[in-house]
Amino acid sequence: MSNIHAENTSFRHPAWSGEIGIATLDITPPVGIYARCWGASSYDTADQIHRRLTLNVLVLRSQPQEAPVVLVDGDLPWWQTIETFTNIQSSVLGEFSLPKENFWLAVSHTHAAPPLVEVDPSAAGAKLHAAWLDRLRQSILSGIHQALQHTFSGTIDWKLGKCDLAANRDFPDPDDPRILCGFNPDGTADDTLLIGRITDQARQTRGVIVNYACHPTTLAWENRAISPDFLGAMREHIESLEGVTPFFLQGASGELAPRHQYVADTSVADRHGKQLAYAVLSTLHAMEPPGQQLEYRRVTESGAPLAVWQHAPSHSNPKLSAAHTTVSLPLKHWPTAAEFDRQRVACIDRALQERLRRKRDIRRTLGDGESFELSLWAWRLGDVVWVGTMAEAYSELQTELRRRFPGTTIVCMNLLNGSIGYLPPASAYHLDLYPVTQTPFGEGCLELTIDALTELVEQLLAKPASSVPGPFVSAR
DSSP states (O other), X not given: OTTOOOSOXXXXXXXXXXXXXXXXXXXXXXXXXXXXXXXXXXXXXXXXXXXXXXXXXXXXXXXXXXXOXXXXXXXXXXXXXXXXXXHHHHHHHHHXXXXXXXXXXXXXXXXXXXXXXXXXXXXXXXXXXXXXXXXXXXXXXXXXXXHHHTEEEEEEEEEEEEOOOEEEOEEEOSSSSSEEESOOTTOOOOOEEEEEEEEETTOOEEEEEEEEOOOOXXXXXXXXXXXXXHHHXXXXXXXXXXXXXXXXXXXXXXXXXXXXXXXXXXXXXXXXXXXXHHHHHHHHTTSOOTTEEEEEEEEEESSSEEEXXXXXXXXXXXXXXEEEEEEEEEBOOOOXXXXXXXXXXXXXXXXXXXXXXXXXXXXXXXXXXXXXXXXXXXXXXXXXXXXXXXXXXXXXXXXXXXXXXXXXXXXXXXXXXXXXXXXXXXXXXXXXXXXXXXXXXXXXXXXXXXXXXXXXXXXXXXXXXXXXXXXXXXXX
């Protein structure tokens, strides 16, 4: 025991400091819009609004004249065709003269909002849907302009918390040799909750970034309301109690969802949202004061020898860099898009028709090759690295990356800048499991993605300075 000495005599939250801009817009669609997201749905349009859908914009840069990195967080489902996303991406990159690695569009993955796809003009509510999609694009552009016009010098610091809203949803069917998509009481779930606190120079909190992995599938095929699912109540409670903007970044949630789900009762979604909100607030209020760290100062002899820690000023890391690369993933031997469409037209089962349509659209995105170049995105903001893909990775992606980088805070995101398919672990490919049958990617693709992201994180951590181009001039 005589050789034991403390290695750490100070404690601070990982942080970044620079210029920050925030904007929030309402993107709630009208009643009557095409809103079918579930194969089991017997309806195509929404007939009421549960809670508003919001769009939050965050712009960040180390210096006022540098090109910003831009995060857009929306209460949106997923991109059923990649063209729907790339049309918006092209508008943003052209409007603001940004390199593509500087723009991230993150969806919350609610399953109770209009699908992100160009709807067949003959479908019920299609005209309203087309107008809403165009308004969404305009809202994104407007929100970025607003955030750029109202920037402030500030800091984002981070703390790790926990929330047990998410449960494992790979449930062995009691009657058949297959895995159902629903609560598995014997399964394990990653309960990691990562909170980013946005503060200004006056040490006032201006926003909270919530990175958590859990499918918003509380509301399902019997629900007829437009809803952000549990994100709505989460945002409302944080806004009302703290007066700040809550951002939500969907984590690696491929096998994670609430225990109680697939309902039409919106109060269940609200209960889930409150649970997540209070976990966020608990973590937020467990943080040291903004701009402060704890330092060991002295020992005071009392009934015990007391270690006295006191607050002292903390300095944030201003480094900012953005990166994009791809990883080549082998594909399954799927039929062509034309064959999927032929099967869809011949099918008389409504739910199966929807599955075939989605596989057709995925195949169109993939092309007819034997592999696909999956985009990988990463930002380094001071002590923290953000990573994301357009896939729906299982939580192994985030747990393994955090294991590989124990001294670095890692923000992990699914469904970033598009949507394509699941990334289950290789060990699941022998199972009759929806994410395995849905995905176009072959066995081992999750592991390839984790390795490629590891290389990307290593590259960002090795960079000595900001790599964000400048100067920056808005196109408007």
